[in-house]
Amino acid sequence: MPSNERPERRTLYFIYISLIILLILTAVGGKLPMGALAHDVLAFGISVAKMALIVFIFMEVHYDKGIVRVFAGAGLVWLFLFFLLTFSDYLTRTWRF
Amino acid sequence: MSSASTTIEPSPTGAPPTRHPVTPDYLNDGYGLRSWLTTHDHKRIGILYLLSITVFFFIGGWAATMMRLQLLSPHGDLVTSETYNRLFTLHGVTMVWFFLIPSVPSVLGNFVLPMMIGARDVAFPRLNLLSWYIFVLGGIFTLYATISGGVDTGWTFYTPYSTTYANGHVIAMASGIFITGFSTIFTALNFIVTTHTMRAPGMHWFRLPLFVWSLYATSLIMVLATPVIAITLALIALERFAGVGIFDPRIGGDPLLFQHLFWFYSHPAVYIMILPGMGVVSEMITCFSRKRIFGYKFVAYSSLAIAILGFIVWGHHMFVASQSIYAGMIFSMLSFLVSIPSAIKVFNWTATLYKGRIHFHTPMLYALGFIGLFTIGGLTGLFLATLAVDMHVHDTYFVIAHFHYIMVGGMVMAYLGGLHFWWPKISGRMYNEKLAQFSAAIIFVGFNLTFFPQFILGYLGMPRRYPYYPPQWQVFHILSTAGASVLAVGYLLPLCYLTWSFFFGRHAPPNPWNASGLEWNETSSPPIRTNFEKLPIVTREAYDYPYPIKSDA
Amino acid sequence: MPEESASHIPEQFESRAQQEEADALGIWTFLSTEILFFGGLILSYSVYRVSYHSGFAEGSAHLYFWIGTSNTFILLTSSLFMALAVHSIQDGDLEKLRRYLALTFTFGAAFLGLKLCEYYLDYREHLVPSVNFDPTHFLHPHSAELFLFLYFAMTGLHAIHMTLGLSALTYLYIRARRNDFSKAYHSPVRVVGLYWHFVDIVWVFLYPMLYLINN
Numbered sequence A: 001m002p003s004n005e006r007p008e009r010r011t012l013y014f015i016y017i018s019l020i021i022l023l024i025l026t027a028v029g030g031k032l033p034m035g036a037l038a039h040d041v042l043a044f045g046i047s048v049a050k051m052a053l054i055v056f057i058f059m060e061v062h063y064d065k066g067i068v069r070v071f072a073g074a075g076l077v078w079l080f081l082f083f084l085l086t087f088s089d090y091l092t093r094t095w096r097f
Numbered sequence B: 001m002s003s004a005s006t007t008i009e010p011s012p013t014g015a016p017p018t019r020h021p022v023t024p025d026y027l028n029d030g031y032g033l034r035s036w037l038t039t040h041d042h043k044r045i046g047i048l049y050l051l052s053i054t055v056f057f058f059i060g061g062w063a064a065t066m067m068r069l070q071l072l073s074p075h076g077d078l079v080t081s082e083t084y085n086r087l088f089t090l091h092g093v094t095m096v097w098f099f100l101i102p103s104v105p106s107v108l109g110n111f112v113l114p115m116m117i118g119a120r121d122v123a124f125p126r127l128n129l130l131s132w133y134i135f136v137l138g139g140i141f142t143l144y145a146t147i148s149g150g151v152d153t154g155w156t157f158y159t160p161y162s163t164t165y166a167n168g169h170v171i172a173m174a175s176g177i178f179i180t181g182f183s184t185i186f187t188a189l190n191f192i193v194t195t196h197t198m199r200a201p202g203m204h205w206f207r208l209p210l211f212v213w214s215l216y217a218t219s220l221i222m223v224l225a226t227p228v229i230a231i232t233l234a235l236i237a238l239e240r241f242a243g244v245g246i247f248d249p250r251i252g253g254d255p256l257l258f259q260h261l262f263w264f265y266s267h268p269a270v271y272i273m274i275l276p277g278m279g280v281v282s283e284m285i286t287c288f289s290r291k292r293i294f295g296y297k298f299v300a301y302s303s304l305a306i307a308i309l310g311f312i313v314w315g316h317h318m319f320v321a322s323q324s325i326y327a328g329m330i331f332s333m334l335s336f337l338v339s340i341p342s343a344i345k346v347f348n349w350t351a352t353l354y355k356g357r358i359h360f361h362t363p364m365l366y367a368l369g370f371i372g373l374f375t376i377g378g379l380t381g382l383f384l385a386t387l388a389v390d391m392h393v394h395d396t397y398f399v400i401a402h403f404h405y406i407m408v409g410g411m412v413m414a415y416l417g418g419l420h421f422w423w424p425k426i427s428g429r430m431y432n433e434k435l436a437q438f439s440a441a442i443i444f445v446g447f448n449l450t451f452f453p454q455f456i457l458g459y460l461g462m463p464r465r466y467p468y469y470p471p472q473w474q475v476f477h478i479l480s481t482a483g484a485s486v487l488a489v490g491y492l493l494p495l496c497y498l499t500w501s502f503f504f505g506r507h508a509p510p511n512p513w514n515a516s517g518l519e520w521n522e523t524s525s526p527p528i529r530t531n532f533e534k535l536p537i538v539t540r541e542a543y544d545y546p547y548p549i550k551s552d553a
Numbered sequence C: 001m002p003e004e005s006a007s008h009i010p011e012q013f014e015s016r017a018q019q020e021e022a023d024a025l026g027i028w029t030f031l032s033t034e035i036l037f038f039g040g041l042i043l044s045y046s047v048y049r050v051s052y053h054s055g056f057a058e059g060s061a062h063l064y065f066w067i068g069t070s071n072t073f074i075l076l077t078s079s080l081f082m083a084l085a086v087h088s089i090q091d092g093d094l095e096k097l098r099r100y101l102a103l104t105f106t107f108g109a110a111f112l113g114l115k116l117c118e119y120y121l122d123y124r125e126h127l128v129p130s131v132n133f134d135p136t137h138f139l140h141p142h143s144a145e146l147f148l149f150l151y152f153a154m155t156g157l158h159a160i161h162m163t164l165g166l167s168a169l170t171y172l173y174i175r176a177r178r179n180d181f182s183k184a185y186h187s188p189v190r191v192v193g194l195y196w197h198f199v200d201i202v203w204v205f206l207y208p209m210l211y212l213i214n215n
Helices: A009-031 A036-058 A066-090 B033-037 B042-070 B081-117 B125-147 B161-165 B170-197 B210-242 B255-289 B296-312 B325-353 B362-385 B387-393 B397-427 B433-460 B471-504 C016-051 C053-061 C065-090 C094-124 C141-177 C187-211
Strands: none
Touching: A009 A036, A009 C065, A009 C187, A036 C065, A036 C187, A066 B210, A066 B255, A066 B296, A066 B325, A066 C016, B042 B081, B042 B125, B042 B397, B042 B471, B081 B125, B081 B170, B081 B210, B081 B255, B081 B397, B125 B170, B161 B210, B170 B210, B170 C016, B210 B255, B210 B296, B210 C016, B210 C141, B255 B296, B255 B325, B255 B362, B255 B397, B255 C016, B296 B325, B325 B362, B325 B387, B362 B387, B362 B397, B362 B433, B397 B433, B397 B471, B433 B471, C016 C053, C016 C141, C016 C187, C053 C141, C065 C094, C065 C187, C094 C141, C094 C187, C141 C187
């Protein structure tokens, strides 16, 4: 398979090292003193970065054609809609449940 | 063979695509229980589903009969309140999950979809068979729960009643539905992949029959919504089993979170139920008015629009449940929007009828009934989407009449229409046309008599799920129960004459309706196991009917 | 019916390419369902996390940070081996495929083994709702119990998926031993690989959500 159709072995190791570095960042970042919101944003951001590396390289979505990418993304889009509208309820309530 | 409705080029040798004499049709390709229970043939799997869902239809119908008998008198003498609760739960659970959701997709869709796109089978035939077995397994759990005494939570399983206080077989019932959900998911997965990858050469997306578009849109909903009800039911079962959980107000849980999770699935579920019926109607309206569909792309895109918009309106079930009023406003507005693509379909069907050559065969009667009754049901949905009106009619018989107009007046009629339309292809036989038309008329009359009084009852304030009521409303309940008995006769008739015709009916030609479509023009009645002698090459548009005449259009 | 193998294309397909396209779309469709399946749990978690931050932070502090972190490392490594397995059979190297499948399996099993040990330790610490949860350990016992319920539900569901993944790896290994795969045909390896990576991604999100809530 030509190299533009799949990642090279080298790339796979490189991505793995990156994932481990991100893991260390996550673990260390969790212990650093910062506001709760900053923590959440940092942790979530790093998780998204890890997910991107795994999805695009390990799962080869970077090399896939368009329709596969749409299928790969659809679930996330729907989950986002679910979160958005559910929180439109929880964040606008004027009472505690 | 038909003349004006071919959709393929003649084969290179010029020979017509007739059945080779030694190739048996799919019904005769192997005999005995084992050949049926281990089949990979999508057509046989469709028949397995047909038999299974018919059993559940009559179970759910029996529960409804008991409810209607109870409601004949205002004091409620037939069954106890507890039993009444179990009856309406049984009715809801069986009708939603074990009849309506699988009806068109798993029976008609399984049977027809591969042929319509020019494929020999679905992409994953073994997964297709597994889907049926999973359906049966889920059904067994549900039947076990029912026979053990049932569940009294309603099909909606609201917490904390279902998790903490109900006495009944909630875990068994929830497990049954959980399992059946996977049947839905696998069928949908099969349809999506099949439609993408197995269309015959020349079968571009916009040459597909609209039934395929509607099944595709339905499958999208199934795949994205069903997992959420699965996790929700698992959470209820876990909470009930453990005695503590995330919906428990005693530890700070929010019962309304359950409703968000539940309705995120269950609202799209109603579109799962109706969209395939709309697809069937498109096929029948065009065939029996001999006319190409008006606005093909609009109808196709409207199916996708319904699928997408249907996901963002679920909060309209929770207007009075202590959801934030701001969320309520958003959901109300979005609910108005979702009516638009449905309306587009109704306009386009009507425009298709205009200047067509109408034939009142049985499928057409069901299709016309669908359009009228679905419109009434759909319009009353707008009343319910209006926050101020919903305050008054929420949880009354108005809601019940609304969704029965759509589900029974719409969907069941579409299913019966489709069953009659494709019956010659499925069974290789013709049914008795006069008897079928008569039954359709009985169903139409019985249906309206049953459910129209319920709009009035709801408006007057009769709550749903109550086994007794103030005596001044009795006349409406009597009308409704009378209608239900007429409706029951109407449903029993096709059960009898279709079954009879399967064994003794007149043999059907390959295309008795002169319909367009690969399933009519390229296969025998019934088809051979691999559908086509030779895979077709498609060069014509979907609805190749003589009307509208070019000078008119 | 003969199993799909290096030589046989199933009857419903016209070509190997069509079969592979169908397999790819099929597994991604299935993974979409899994996103929504876990998504319902994650939504529930998020709603309560926003409402009960202190209780959740307390619950999180009682979990075993080092086990969680080690497990994340183990799972990421197993994903590397899975990717290498796919890469090997894309080259047609059956021997390397078997080796990497075995390594993936080993690390996956290590994850589960460590998880079970962790569950036992959680039990010893009286952290299990409905079984032996001890509210006196907490300033916010109710919301801590909510957190712990979600912890067990989410990691439990994840562990079930891991177990199914291990079964799938075993199935692949057996077929690899029978030389069922080749450079031309190895679709099942890709399909299982995608599933395995997905389960890994779920854990990548669960880890900070459960172990790293800071007060």
